[in-house]
Amino acid sequence: MRIAVLGAGRIGTIHGLNVAASPAARLVAVADPHRPAAEKLARMTRAEVRDVDDAIEGPDVDAVIIGTPTTTHADFIERAARAGKAIFCEKPVDLSSERIAACLEVVEKAGVPLMIGFNRRFDPNFAELRRRLVEGVAGEVEMVTVISRDPAPPPASYVASSGGIFRDMMIHDFDMTRFLLGGDEVVEVHAIGSALVDPAIGQAGDADTAAVLMKTARGRICQISNSRRASYGYDQRIEVHGSKGMLRAGNIHRSTVEIATGAGFLADPVQDFFLQRYADAYREELAAFLSHIRSGTPPAPSGRDGLLAQRLADAATASWQAGTPVRV
């Protein structure tokens, strides 16, 4: 599988390095309007620097991985689809659900595979939790609880163009909730948000502390909470309560060292950088993408998964602004 990576920033670099290290793929091209970034990644991976057009349309490219800024995603997806390439795109396809829907139509017409980068589905812990859920050890799902807290808030300037906490941060948790509900879709979302961490985030019209309460078609209950700041690391937890038992998966501490003194038993903070926390997830995600292309099975999470998570984020944003639950 010959791959081009668009975007040589933090996330594009991760994907580029993973492609280069994969025995099942070869990184042929890197494109980034910021040339030094592209060159740096190309050097590390022995790939070629190209401009975006050549990277997308090159006849030696089988698949395109899109790690550019969000505003470019839908356009690049459409161009890659028309060029007949398999596509992996970082979430979200777009901040507008309408734009996403239009883009997915182009993809569908082109008949190319599209996978969306909800990396957490591939985290070994969360994937294992879901595997056991599907096996049935917890019985029928009754409640899903997701807690996600970033180690530190982004600058307020970032927030302004991020689409807001529900689309920028909680969208991962919406996707995770859908992943765990196994087809029983959320029909109602009620959101609350506050700017408790950084007043500047509030002034930018966003929240930094938020929670949603959701109900599915079959009456299951989902709770998600987000904070833009956790002093003790990058907090990523999932709990599913079912008729036969409770499943949970959680954080990874920086080490297993524990020190016991008169003050108590002190364990390490949890890993606080998402690229470290989810390093395995990114590798597994790429492997899944390659495997889907090779086998011809439809990629998951699909473009439609991207759209449905986005609709939940839209609903949450609307609910937060209106102060009432929103039907989906």
Added chain:
Amino acid sequence: MRIAVLGAGRIGTIHGLNVAASPAARLVAVADPHRPAAEKLARMTRAEVRDVDDAIEGPDVDAVIIGTPTTTHADFIERAARAGKAIFCEKPVDLSSERIAACLEVVEKAGVPLMIGFNRRFDPNFAELRRRLVEGVAGEVEMVTVISRDPAPPPASYVASSGGIFRDMMIHDFDMTRFLLGGDEVVEVHAIGSALVDPAIGQAGDADTAAVLMKTARGRICQISNSRRASYGYDQRIEVHGSKGMLRAGNIHRSTVEIATGAGFLADPVQDFFLQRYADAYREELAAFLSHIRSGTPPAPSGRDGLLAQRLADAATASWQAGTPVRV
């Protein structure tokens, strides 16, 4: 301190035995319309069996502990107040907030101390969590998360007269949330509920799986979830996320034994009976009541705490029924 206990059922017996074992009090009378129950408790505690009137009004009684069915609470409180007795009453004072308010007026007029039995405030773990919260180790509170799950659902017949899951079960969590928020009261409640555990509970007009999302006057966010059934024991957890850190307190396993085999590391289920889980809490609660009376300080949780928790339960019930958030 000479005490009369009204009600010799499960909870009255706990209080009666704790009074009898306390060096700071003496159990003088036990009253229960079911005479054999009263006699049994009296025998265990060397107390006297009386009818309710004598128990409440006896000149040798300083304080009355009310552990009778809910429907009798307000009436007994008023009678004890008029008799000038200190009063401890199990939650709730009544299923109707109006009735509670009227009852509290009688108590206030009588000038007697009244304490409400929100036992969880006295659980050593939760009390310790709050002590540290007040000390400031977690900084400013931003989110409060409470998870409470009963080991097994009550019969649907009980449910019918219970006031519903929000008034019967979640009321403890409403009080705990208020206890942890330190005066920043909840102003909005949105509730969802489903009957996922036992359809008969749904047919009786109640939910067995429920969650609320709440906002305080200062924008803090609270999440509570309840289930009437947890296969692994009586699940009682609190988590407070603050500006400086996260505090949590949790369950007590049946033992510290762990068995490691090829299947993994298996720890015990958590204690599954509330009288065991909260045995220390009931003792501490009584000690606090006695201490308040002795020192003349106003008891906490007060009658007003009982009323405010009830109003949150009312709001949650109304929200659940209407499908919209309810202002408090």
Added chain:
Amino acid sequence: MRIAVLGAGRIGTIHGLNVAASPAARLVAVADPHRPAAEKLARMTRAEVRDVDDAIEGPDVDAVIIGTPTTTHADFIERAARAGKAIFCEKPVDLSSERIAACLEVVEKAGVPLMIGFNRRFDPNFAELRRRLVEGVAGEVEMVTVISRDPAPPPASYVASSGGIFRDMMIHDFDMTRFLLGGDEVVEVHAIGSALVDPAIGQAGDADTAAVLMKTARGRICQISNSRRASYGYDQRIEVHGSKGMLRAGNIHRSTVEIATGAGFLADPVQDFFLQRYADAYREELAAFLSHIRSGTPPAPSGRDGLLAQRLADAATASWQAGTPVRV
């Protein structure tokens, strides 16, 4: 069952209070040469103060609980045996194994039941561990590891008359090891000891940090380590490694509260007072004693268990002094 308690110090008081609180027994007499101590315990338990002779020989006494200083144990056991009383004696019967053996002969001749106070066998956690071991979940025992650390060292003056760390402290671990080995007795003991905590303990001829390595008749391996000081509480752990799995049981933290900050996740120290840590164990121990007397079954741990643990302590002491393993 009518009980007399000899010794109204710390341990006698525990036993006296437990008898008084037991529905299956009545405390009739308390004896202690230090009269105010006896009076205090008698007051708390509504028992009578007697001198030792009357307490042991009183016709209204069915059983004697001996909680006096070690040097008096063997003598009181023999007197109680000759008086036909059931006997519970705190460990050890004596610091000399020969004296113990002689005493046990008197007991045997008298045909009275004798139980030795190895309280840890009755700790709910360790008892549960053993129950599962006997059930077979861990398969055949291969290694037993016991770690015991006191929160703080005793004064060097105490050490001088204590029989040394192996007889005074590790004897509990020797008994626990025997309890877990189920009849496969230790045949070789090698001990090492140092005075690392308090040089005065070394000057008094004792160690405050010690470990033994032992082998059983069937080749199983046992490791025990002791320290007279642990900054984080009273550390009491057992681990059994078997052919099918590993069983362990451990400490009880002061609360379940955990605080997560940039410094990490801080849990409470473990309980640091043996009377708190083993409060349940003392209650269960008394219940077992009463049950053995009532049912006529031979008490366990027996006088012989006391003797065999003492012989291991003797062997460890000899090994430590000689620097070579000692056969038992």
Added chain:
Amino acid sequence: MRIAVLGAGRIGTIHGLNVAASPAARLVAVADPHRPAAEKLARMTRAEVRDVDDAIEGPDVDAVIIGTPTTTHADFIERAARAGKAIFCEKPVDLSSERIAACLEVVEKAGVPLMIGFNRRFDPNFAELRRRLVEGVAGEVEMVTVISRDPAPPPASYVASSGGIFRDMMIHDFDMTRFLLGGDEVVEVHAIGSALVDPAIGQAGDADTAAVLMKTARGRICQISNSRRASYGYDQRIEVHGSKGMLRAGNIHRSTVEIATGAGFLADPVQDFFLQRYADAYREELAAFLSHIRSGTPPAPSGRDGLLAQRLADAATASWQAGTPVRV
């Protein structure tokens, strides 16, 4: 840094891949008498296959990594030393301490750096434990406890040529103990061993379950226990008890998933393959080796560390066979 790897088996492959992935080194040659193995590793790393002589002596080789069978180590070290190469050699240098000492003299005369592959020193958890120990959070070390259990026993045929459990398996724990004691060397070793896991191991003259009790020059106490089989994974634990506190580091579970049911709370087994458990350690070890060569600092663990650990293994073997403690 241009590297040649000798041996393309399991461990040589690990080192070869790590060199190939390191930005600080280049793998130029792979040598293995089993040609297909060498070719496979060379293919994965784009290195050249050479015979051992060329690999060791090639002018384009700066350093040699020796991952061949133990019997060849000393010879290859000497040849590489004479060729002036930096050397990394898997433990042990030889099963004979005399041979090791002779080999180290050759290395010293040649003046080349030699590092021994005690990988566990580089495990992030154990390295972090030691870092904190050196910082002083635990105060003065009093006891070191190391528990190592393999997931499954090797074939008895392997055992016969392994040098025995103390030289083959416990040698890692001897080195770790020395690493943690910070210069206070062990002066006495007493070992016990049994064949409890597989009688064939006993018939081959070895033990599969073993423990040592050791004393240092300054009176500290060390306990190590080993088993060749643990049903729950590859068990690797260290605990250091000091004057101010206790430090411990432990196992890594396969995932963070936990399932709670009526049976209890089940966590995953621990990782059961040493190459997975110590994957990070091997990377860090290589990085340390490269860094030592680059900076000219003497590598640690040094050849002398290899010799001293071997002498402890010799002493343990002799003690086990003789049944008495052995002075070192």
